[in-house]
Amino acid sequence: MVSSEVSGFYKMTVDERLNFVKEFSRLSDDDIRILRTNGSLAIDKADKIIENVITTIEMPLGIAVNFLINGKDYLIPMAIEEPSVVAAASNAAKVARKSGGFNAYATEPVMIGEIQVLGIDSLYLAKMNILRDKSRILELANTRSKTLSSLGAGAKDIEVNVYERPHRMLIVHLIVDVRDAMGANVVNSMCEYVAPEIEKITGGRVNLRILSNLTKYRVAYASAVFSKDIIGKEAVDNIVEAYRMAVVDIYRASTNNKGIMNGIDAVLVATMNDWRAAEANAHSYAALEGYGPLAKYEKNSNGDLVGTIEIPIAVGTVGGTTGSIDKARIARKILGVSNATEFAGVLAAVGLAQNFSAVRALATEGIQRGHMELHARNLALSAGASPEEVDSVVNEMISSKEITMSNAIKILEKMRKTK
Ligand SMILES: CC(C)(COP(=O)([O-])OP(=O)([O-])OC[C@H]1O[C@@H](n2cnc3c(N)ncnc32)[C@H](O)[C@@H]1OP(=O)([O-])[O-])[C@@H](O)C(=O)NCCC(=O)NCCSC(=O)C[C@@](C)(O)CC(=O)[O-]
Numbered sequence: 001m002v003s004s005e006v007s008g009f010y011k012m013t014v015d016e017r018l019n020f021v022k023e024f025s026r027l028s029d030d031d032i033r034i035l036r037t038n039g040s041l042a043i044d045k046a047d048k049i050i051e052n053v054i055t056t057i058e059m060p061l062g063i064a065v066n067f068l069i070n071g072k073d074y075l076i077p078m079a080i081e082e083p084s085v086v087a088a089a090s091n092a093a094k095v096a097r098k099s100g101g102f103n104a105y106a107t108e109p110v111m112i113g114e115i116q117v118l119g120i121d122s123l124y125l126a127k128m129n130i131l132r133d134k135s136r137i138l139e140l141a142n143t144r145s146k147t148l149s150s151l152g153a154g155a156k157d158i159e160v161n162v163y164e165r166p167h168r169m170l171i172v173h174l175i176v177d178v179r180d181a182m183g184a185n186v187v188n189s190m191c192e193y194v195a196p197e198i199e200k201i202t203g204g205r206v207n208l209r210i211l212s213n214l215t216k217y218r219v220a221y222a223s224a225v226f227s228k229d230i231i232g233k234e235a236v237d238n239i240v241e242a243y244r245m246a247v248v249d250i251y252r253a254s255t256n257n258k259g260i261m262n263g264i265d266a267v268l269v270a271t272m273n274d275w276r277a278a279e280a281n282a283h284s285y286a287a288l289e290g291y292g293p294l295a296k297y298e299k300n301s302n303g304d305l306v307g308t309i310e311i312p313i314a315v316g317t318v319g320g321t322t323g324s325i326d327k328a329r330i331a332r333k334i335l336g337v338s339n340a341t342e343f344a345g346v347l348a349a350v351g352l353a354q355n356f357s358a359v360r361a362l363a364t365e366g367i368q369r370g371h372m373e374l375h376a377r378n379l380a381l382s383a384g385a386s387p388e389e390v391d392s393v394v395n396e397m398i399s400s401k402e403i404t405m406s407n408a409i410k411i412l413e414k415m416r417k418t419k
C-alpha cells in the first residue's frame, strides 16, 4: 500500500498528482480518462438528474494528503471553490500523523423518521396503543426495503413524543438502520407507508411524514494529538483558549463550525452526497444543549494538544446521486471507504483536521497570511489574468503586501503594458 504522506504534493504538476492518485487508489485507465475530461457529465445525463437543466457547472476537485485514520492511509477528495481548505486539511493531517494520526469511529447508521399525528382525543392512550402495536408497525415499514431487511437492518424501533402545549400532537419517531445509504428516501417511504396504520391505531389524523435531518443516533467521533514540539507550547494554550471562546460565544461557535463544515462539505460534494442535510444536521446537533463548538481541545499531561470531534453524519456509499455521476463514483474509489460507517469516521477526522488548522492559524499568525496568499490566485483570475499570468500577479501582490482585487488589476495592467 502506498502511503498518503507526501511532501510537496502541491508542487507537483496536475499529471504527476493524477499518477500518484492512480497508483494509491488503483484507478483504472478509464477512471483517469474520466478525471482528465472537463465536462464529463453529459448534458443529457444531467437533464435526468435534476429539473430544467440548461448546463452543468464545474468546480475544482483537489486531494488532501497525509491522512492516517485508524492506522489506514487515506487520500481525501475535496470539491470546493474556497482556497486554502485543501491545504489546511493536508497541513493538519501532516501534524496529526506524527502522533499516530486520527482515531475515528461512528455509531450504527440509524436515522429518525417523524410522523405528526393531530386531532387525538387521548394523547397518552394513543401513545400506549402505538407502542403496543410496535412490532406490527415495524413489520409494515420493513416491507419498503428488501435490501435493508436482508441485511438485518431497516426499521428497528418506535418512540412516541406527546406534546400538550403549545400545540396538542403526537410525534412518532420511526428508528431506522439504513446501513450504507444516507437514508432520506427509504425513511420517507417507510413513514408514508405506516401512516394509515398509525391513524387507525390512534384515531387521529397524520399530517407530516418525513425524516429528521437531526441524526442524534448516527454520530461520528474522531480524535488526534497535535504535538507541542511541532506546533509550539504557546499555540497549544492559544488553541485551547480559542476553543473556550467558541464555548461562551455563539458568534465564534458559528464561524468555528463553518470551518469544520468547510472540510466535510467538500468531501460530500466530491462524492455527491447531500451536504444541505449535513449542514442542517451538524448545526442542529451543535444546538442541542445551547449552540456550541463541535470540536473540543484540551492540553494533556505531556503538554500536547488533544482534539476531539463529535458530529452527526448521515452519509451514503449507495443511493441518492452517489452512483449517477462518474467523477463522484471515482472520488469514492479514491477515498477507499467500504461502507457508510467507515465514511462517517473519515468525515469526522476531516472536520477535526480542518478545524485544527483554521484555529491554529487564527490563534497564532492570523488567518490572512495562509488563506489570502492562496486566495490571491482567485483575485488574479477575477482581475482577468490568464493562467500563465496568475503566478506573476500573485507574487507581486504578496511582495507588495496588498492582496486586493484593485491591486491585482493594477499589477496586471502594468505587466501587460511592459510586455
Ligand atoms: C494554508 C496553510 C496550510 C499554509 O501553511 P504553512 O505553514 O505556510 O505551510 P507549510 O509550508 O509549513 O506546509 C505545511 C503543509 O501544509 C500543506 N500546504 C502548505 N501550503 C500548501 C499549498 N499551497 N497547497 C496545498 N497544501 C499546502 C502541505 O501539506 C504542507 O506540507 P508539505 O507538502 O510541505 O510537506 C496554513 O496557513 C493553514 O492551514 N491555514 C488555515 C487555512 C484555513 O483554515 N482555511 C479555511 C478557509 S478560512 C474559513 O473559511 C474558516 C475559518 C477560518 O473562518 C474558520 C474558523 O474561524 O474557525
Ligand SMILES: NC(=O)C1=CN([C@@H]2O[C@H](COP(=O)(O)OP(=O)(O)OC[C@H]3O[C@@H](n4cnc5c(N)ncnc54)[C@H](OP(=O)(O)O)[C@@H]3O)[C@@H](O)[C@H]2O)C=CC1
Pocket (backbone or CB within 6 Å): 144, 145, 146, 147, 148, 178, 179, 180, 181, 182, 183, 184, 185, 186, 187, 188, 211, 213, 274, 277, 316, 318, 319, 320, 321
Ligand atoms: N430531508 C432530506 O435530507 C431529504 C433528502 N433526500 C434525498 O434522498 C437521497 C438519499 O436517500 P436514500 O434513501 O439514501 O437513497 P436511495 O433511496 O436512492 O437509496 C437507498 C436504497 O438503496 C438500496 N440499497 C442497496 N444496497 C444498500 C445498502 N448496502 N445499504 C442501504 N441501502 C441499500 C435500498 O433499496 P432496496 O431495498 O430497494 O434495494 C435502499 O432503500 C439523497 O439524494 C437526498 O438528497 C430526499 C428527501 C428529503
